[in-house]
Amino acid sequence: MSPRRRLVAVCGESDPRTSLADLAFELGRGIAERDAVLICGGLTGVMEHAARGARSAGGLTIGLLPGDDPHDANPYIDLAIPTGLGHARNAVLARSDGVVALGGGLGTLSEIALALRNGRPAIGIQTWRFDRDARVEPELPTAANPKDALDWLFARMARPS
Amino acid sequence: MSPRRRLVAVCGESDPRTSLADLAFELGRGIAERDAVLICGGLTGVMEHAARGARSAGGLTIGLLPGDDPHDANPYIDLAIPTGLGHARNAVLARSDGVVALGGGLGTLSEIALALRNGRPAIGIQTWRFDRDARVEPELPTAANPKDALDWLFARMARPS
Amino acid sequence: MSPRRRLVAVCGESDPRTSLADLAFELGRGIAERDAVLICGGLTGVMEHAARGARSAGGLTIGLLPGDDPHDANPYIDLAIPTGLGHARNAVLARSDGVVALGGGLGTLSEIALALRNGRPAIGIQTWRFDRDARVEPELPTAANPKDALDWLFARMARPS
Amino acid sequence: MSPRRRLVAVCGESDPRTSLADLAFELGRGIAERDAVLICGGLTGVMEHAARGARSAGGLTIGLLPGDDPHDANPYIDLAIPTGLGHARNAVLARSDGVVALGGGLGTLSEIALALRNGRPAIGIQTWRFDRDARVEPELPTAANPKDALDWLFARMARPS
Numbered sequence: 001m002s003p004r005r006r007l008v009a010v011c012g013e014s015d016p017r018t019s020l021a022d023l024a025f026e027l028g029r030g031i032a033e034r035d036a037v038l039i040c041g042g043l044t045g046v047m048e049h050a051a052r053g054a055r056s057a058g059g060l061t062i063g064l065l066p067g068d069d070p071h072d073a074n075p076y077i078d079l080a081i082p083t084g085l086g087h088a089r090n091a092v093l094a095r096s097d098g099v100v101a102l103g104g105g106l107g108t109l110s111e112i113a114l115a116l117r118n119g120r121p122a123i124g125i126q127t128w129r130f131d132r133d134a135r136v137e138p139e140l141p142t143a144a145n146p147k148d149a150l151d152w153l154f155a156r157m158a159r160p161s
Numbered sequence: 162m163s164p165r166r167r168l169v170a171v172c173g174e175s176d177p178r179t180s181l182a183d184l185a186f187e188l189g190r191g192i193a194e195r196d197a198v199l200i201c202g203g204l205t206g207v208m209e210h211a212a213r214g215a216r217s218a219g220g221l222t223i224g225l226l227p228g229d230d231p232h233d234a235n236p237y238i239d240l241a242i243p244t245g246l247g248h249a250r251n252a253v254l255a256r257s258d259g260v261v262a263l264g265g266g267l268g269t270l271s272e273i274a275l276a277l278r279n280g281r282p283a284i285g286i287q288t289w290r291f292d293r294d295a296r297v298e299p300e301l302p303t304a305a306n307p308k309d310a311l312d313w314l315f316a317r318m319a320r321p322s
Numbered sequence: 323m324s325p326r327r328r329l330v331a332v333c334g335e336s337d338p339r340t341s342l343a344d345l346a347f348e349l350g351r352g353i354a355e356r357d358a359v360l361i362c363g364g365l366t367g368v369m370e371h372a373a374r375g376a377r378s379a380g381g382l383t384i385g386l387l388p389g390d391d392p393h394d395a396n397p398y399i400d401l402a403i404p405t406g407l408g409h410a411r412n413a414v415l416a417r418s419d420g421v422v423a424l425g426g427g428l429g430t431l432s433e434i435a436l437a438l439r440n441g442r443p444a445i446g447i448q449t450w451r452f453d454r455d456a457r458v459e460p461e462l463p464t465a466a467n468p469k470d471a472l473d474w475l476f477a478r479m480a481r482p483s
Numbered sequence: 484m485s486p487r488r489r490l491v492a493v494c495g496e497s498d499p500r501t502s503l504a505d506l507a508f509e510l511g512r513g514i515a516e517r518d519a520v521l522i523c524g525g526l527t528g529v530m531e532h533a534a535r536g537a538r539s540a541g542g543l544t545i546g547l548l549p550g551d552d553p554h555d556a557n558p559y560i561d562l563a564i565p566t567g568l569g570h571a572r573n574a575v576l577a578r579s580d581g582v583v584a585l586g587g588g589l590g591t592l593s594e595i596a597l598a599l600r601n602g603r604p605a606i607g608i609q610t611w612r613f614d615r616d617a618r619v620e621p622e623l624p625t626a627a628n629p630k631d632a633l634d635w636l637f638a639r640m641a642r643p644s
Contacts (some may be wrong), residue, residue: 037240060221064299079240081256
């Protein structure tokens with residue numbers, strides 16, 4: 001029987017004028033090339049460019065929308081899930097099999113924090129740095145580019161089963 | 162560009178010994194044959210048999226799990242989304258493009274109620290009947306079998322776009 | 323040490339012209355007189371009249387709002403919690419120590435279903451009737467008036483501890 | 484009519500052996516003395532010590548629990564709301580009228596991020612520092628002690644109305 005497929009979340013800024021469009025495209029493309037499914041918030045900016053990249057390699061894309069209307073999804077989303085949960089849907093994204101943060105605003109920071117809290121493999125590119133004194137929590141590893149990020153991530157994600 | 166795909170939720174009892182296994186299989190198969198994606202709670206019983214039916218026709222299946230662990234998904238789920246939301250994930254299922262209730266317990270009743278509340282096309286097979294005096298809310302139409310249910314449903318779901 | 327207080331959820335229609343205003347007031351008043359805290363969706367209609375009743379007896383009221391803005395709460399809410407969860411907040415109300423449904427639309431039906439599913443004491447007044455063949459799930463008891471409903475409910479709610 | 488009361492969220496580590504117990508107590512006490520209601524995750528550590536402080540000044544305390552059981556609340560919680568939402572309840576806490584982070588792990592970091600994202604007044608004491616290049620998002624102000632934090636916070640929270 002064909003196994004369950006791995007879901008990799010891409011978190012990042014929704015600004016349509018993001019300077020990270022090319023990196024997001026490359027990231028989404030790399031996820032599809034590694035035969036995983038891209039899941040994201042389904043909106044504009046990094047989310048849209050990553051979905052476009054995944055599509056360019058024949059990959060599948062899921063948009064976990066904060067609102068009620070599936071039409072809010074960007075045009076590269078295959079499967080639009082309108083959660084109606086607002087930011088609480090970030091907690092769902094943070095339970096994906098793997099998480100990559102690319103740039104991003106405060107919503108992305110919340111997703112990184114929860115992904116690490118959940119013990120999910122997570123890595124960042126040009127994203128938030130955070131620390132506190134007497135820290136005991138795991139740190140977010142960083143990568144210089146999408147390829148390195150995905151190499152690191154896929155080495156740590158459980159095989160589909 | 163390929164359009165977003167339509168998601169049809171199948172709600173029903175999780176009891177693995179459900180007497181509705183054959184109907185659930187037929188329902189899932191019909192959803193896939195109509196080129197829609199099956200979304201369900203991802204667990205056992207009606208959810209599992211419907212996912213098995215969708216798979217048998219080459220369809221895609223999503224499991225919106227109540228818990229934290231993707232391994233809770235039944236073996237016919239392609240895309241397991243562990244929401245960690247408990248029953249609150251029912252409210253997400255109730256925002257799918259269309260909803261079919263087949264049998265089901267009280268969780269299914271909550272999903273039917275919210276799907277109608279959201280104005281989503283929804284139909285039932287051998288499921289809950291409910292009413293109140295001075296009712297102004299829409300009723301749940303019923304069908305005798307999966308084919309009739311899906312004919313009714315797909316005539317009312319918006320075309321993918 | 324003073325114990326945790328019991329929360330009784332009142333679910334019902336938001337229609338400001340509801341014919342159940344007097345019953346809702348009496349219900350809220352009875353909850354406060356029994357030294358419990360009223361929790362509800364925080365909006366208009368049955369929710370507002372019940373909160374007004376609880377206030378009239380010096381009781382405390384919580385509004386678990388579906389939206390983001392605490393100012394959506396009706397003026398009889400002491401503690402407004404803007405959940406931003408939409409209908410998913412119904413699943414939270416359904417985990418209260420006890421639940422009373424008074425009239426109500428489809429959102430109320432979802433709350434009744436989940437309260438019974440959670441094994442919480444729940445009772446209805448002039449609300450939904452629901453059934454299915456081969457039913458194994460618990461039924462919703464009904465009462466003719468708020469006093470009878472609360473007598474039944476408080477006999478079954480755990481003492482605060 | 485008595486106005487709605489202001490809710491101040493206290494976020495912080497759940498470790499029962501936290502070194503921040505005295506600061507948490509002082510913080511909870513200060514919230515109650517300013518006639519606001521303390522809301523927190525309802526568990527141990529900073530949450531428990533803050534609730535104990537609020538109680539010591541006659542204040543009211545709400546615990547927004549991640550799980551299903553109200554008995555998970557610490558003994559200083561007056562109003563236990565078992566959300567069943569897991570970490571998604573962090574998004575609800577982040578919509579409180581004001582937010583103070585005291586120490587804290589990754590869950591706290593997610594709450595800080597969402598509170599700032601929501602435009603709620605938020606301030607930190609001995610908690611996470613975070614930054615990114617080309618940042619456009621608001622920063623988290625910090626205070627040396629609970630009194631300074633609350634002076635800053637209450638000057639910015641809207642009056643109850």
